[in-house]
Amino acid sequence: CDSEYSFVFLSSILHEFVHELFAGMKVLGCYQFRVTRNSNLFVDEEAVKNLRAKIQGELPQRHFGDAVRLEV
Numbered sequence: 001c002d003s004e005y006s007f008v009f010l011s012s013i014l015h016e017f018v019h020e021l022f023a024g025m026k027v028l029g030c031y032q033f034r035v036t037r038n039s040n041l042f043v044d045e046e047a048v049k050n051l052r053a054k055i056q057g058e059l060p061q062r063h064f065g066d067a068v069r070l071e072v
Contacts, residue, residue: 011032036069036071037064038068039064039065041055041062
């Protein structure tokens with residue numbers, strides 16, 4: 001390889017070592033998934049001058065809401 005850097009997907013590493021993550025268990029499959037949650041983040045975009053700063057200020061105080069979607 002002529003490149004100075006090499007990249008590997010995190011999912012590839014997890015697949016390779018899943019038996020170590022769940023030691024003593026028989027792993028039958030390994031699949032990626034994504035959970036979307038309701039963040040209850042409400043920002044009035046028109047009333048805020050700096051939307052990015054407002055969202056950055058709100059994120060630490062938000063609480064994770066209920067799962068609203070599961071993608072496999």
